[in-house]
Amino acid sequence: MSIEPKPKITFAQTEREKIREHFARRAGEAPVPDPFDATSLKVWDEYVQEMHELERQLTEAGDQL
Structure with missing residues (x-):
């Protein structure tokens, strides 16, 4: 039996x-x-900004997308 940490x-x-x-x-x-629809485009823009921020965080953490 091998005990590996x-x-x-x-x-x-x-x-x-x-x-x-x-x-x-x-x-x-x-x-x-x-x-x-301007409201729809604003929601889309906020979504894209959030995804860019998450992508940046993953890249900084060393994750490759």
Whole structure:
């Protein structure tokens, strides 16, 4: 019987996983913009900005998209 230590999960790994899960969840919730509705376009712009921020956080954490 071999006793091998379990690999330790660092705080950075768990944070990166949380960000990745949030990114995937939000990607599935993408709003469908109506080009003739200013409110719809504003919601789309906010969504895109949020996704860019999540992408930046993942890149800084060393995750490749």
